[in-house]
Amino acid sequence: MGIQFYKIKTTYKGSHYLGWQVQSKYQGRTIQGEINKALSKVFKSLEVKTVGSGRTDAGVHAIGQVFRVEAPFFIDNVALCRALNSLLPKDIKIREVALTDSSFHPVHSAKSKEYRYFFTNEWPPSPFYFDSISYFKGPLDVGKMKKATELFLGSHDFENFFCEGTPVKHKRREIFECELVEKVEMGIGPFEGEIDKLFLFRVRGSGFLKQMVRLMVGAVLEVGKGQLSLNSLEAAINNHSKGKVGPVAPPQGLYLYKVFYN
Amino acid sequence: MGIQFYKIKTTYKGSHYLGWQVQSKYQGRTIQGEINKALSKVFKSLEVKTVGSGRTDAGVHAIGQVFRVEAPFFIDNVALCRALNSLLPKDIKIREVALTDSSFHPVHSAKSKEYRYFFTNEWPPSPFYFDSISYFKGPLDVGKMKKATELFLGSHDFENFFCEGTPVKHKRREIFECELVEKVEMGIGPFEGEIDKLFLFRVRGSGFLKQMVRLMVGAVLEVGKGQLSLNSLEAAINNHSKGKVGPVAPPQGLYLYKVFYN
Known part of the structure; x- marks a missing residue:
């Protein structure tokens, strides 16, 4: 199987982050940056792309932030959820992983x-x-x-x-x-x-x-x-x-x- | 009025501290150290002594830690409570201030x-x-x-x-x-x-x-x-x-x- 899209729900405490969005690496840690790092370990690739439903600012939290993952191959939902939660820092956790396709866009599909x-x-x-x-x-x-x-x-x-x-x-x-x-x-x-x-x-x-x-x-x-x-x-x-x-x-x-x- | 003793109850989140007890100043922040600093500002003196009911370790919290303060002069309980809470970090707060005397010892008087x-x-x-x-x-x-x-x-x-x-x-x-x-x-x-x-x-x-x-x-x-x-x-x-x-x-x-x- 080739490229695979996931819709993922995440919860995080934003206190120690610059916010959701990846920024220049010299500016500090971001939620997306930590998630990308975990994904690149799971899929053994730096080419795993994520798109969030929107930026949250420094110090802002999320109960249900949603992001899309474009991964190079298929991994079972439950296994992916477990793997990510084992790799992620204590203040970022994954709640739900679902399969989706390229027509789903976290920003544009949001009602x-x-x-x-x-x-x-x-x-x-x-x-x-x-x-x-x-x-x-x-x-x-x-x-x-x-x-x-x-x-x-x-x-x-x-x-x-x-x-x-x-x-x-x-x-x-x-x-x-x-x-x-x-x-x-x-x-x-x-x-x-x-x-x-x-x-x-x-x-x-x-x-x-x-x-x-x-x-x-x-x-x-x-x-x-x-x-x-x-x-x-x-x-x-x-x-x-x-x-x-x-x-x-x-x-x-x-x-x-x-x-x-x- | 001369020397005055206070019995004070404090609540703190210990995550960012080495514990209650003041340690060599090169080792890091302690709860007692922060409280001593606030007291020295309120009483404009470095000679304000505190004794806690016991040490709590690094990362350990308290809902009702009790300590005794030996202060150079009298300040009203409510005013002292307000002043300390304005000066203390966000993760340490004072709950109760009561007058006491030298016969009260936080460790030895504890049942x-x-x-x-x-x-x-x-x-x-x-x-x-x-x-x-x-x-x-x-x-x-x-x-x-x-x-x-x-x-x-x-x-x-x-x-x-x-x-x-x-x-x-x-x-x-x-x-x-x-x-x-x-x-x-x-x-x-x-x-x-x-x-x-x-x-x-x-x-x-x-x-x-x-x-x-x-x-x-x-x-x-x-x-x-x-x-x-x-x-x-x-x-x-x-x-x-x-x-x-x-x-x-x-x-x-x-x-x-x-x-x-x-």
Whole structure:
């Protein structure tokens, strides 16, 4: 059998990486770089190509990042999953391996993507979650923040929620779901009670621009702190005002949660 | 007011430290070293002394480590707690500050200590828990492991569960509680479902020797894997056989959970 395509789902903790995308080798470790290295060992070839569903930035995590592998020959799915997990670092794991073909493209075949951003304002922030959940100081007007998230729904030109990077054809994206949820959490095992109240900003859209989700979260937080009105946010979302209305929220709270195909 | 004593409870993630105890400054960062640094800033003095309830090793965590501070003057408890938490690294946090006096000694006043060790055998290990929960390969005979933990109860000479380090007068310690618990866990926020089955080895005793808990866990695992009989473990615990009966379990699953006073 010749060239073989795989669709693979991976979970990773991004804290110690420059992000998903392979970069010049002098800049540091990337998730894709580690995966490529493992694949080249399994297939005994440097010619194994990977394409991810999108870049995640330095310090950003993924629960369900999807990538395509173009391999020189066939290896059984389960065996490939086991082999990769044995070779990969402890903070990158493969969840699912499926056969596919060249018509599947992780970016172009995607119908939508869901990101989740987790944060708390409980002080002091837990020493066990400092690199996986964001901490924001002070009281937050949750009611207003919930209203803010609804403003993102629909199709908008996200010019004000975009950082320069890879060139894009246009900045119009459609947001299918966007909500802020308050969660009461106990934590796992030793971390029971480490965080009692957790906030989840959940967004599913047709696609996302560079740092778009973190700029959305940053703006929602400004609303929560009373430093940005819902009217000003609405104007920024509809591109009736120029410039960013909040900071880029820190990466540690962000997760590429799921990529939807079909 | 002159010299003031504080009893302080701290929680830390030990992954990036050489352990609790201050060591020669060329060897690396320690928890106590970071705390001393923060205290010297708050009290504007290098003469602030700390005594911990015991050492935790490199990579070992604490939920409730207790230490005593001898400070040159009085600062309000709440203000001291806030100041320390602002100065400390993200993986060390102060939970409680209380006034005490020189009669309180973190080691000698302690009635007992509880350690907890968390592990799973679900494959692949979650990328989000690799430095906070241990992973052990393969099936485990949980029934036998539960019986193994009961053998530790009571007073024993723990010669076979001890690594050379600080000199000790004798190796007799009393174990008040020791159990293995299977827990079904969902994880917090983004980590929901990352670990479904978690094992907790919980032990409370009069005191513990260097690496004693990790040697206890290592032996219980050998029993679970069928590589050590309950009879051989019993002989080792009662010091009727010579030498260790299992490996030192890795540090990332271990937590100094609570120090009991009074």
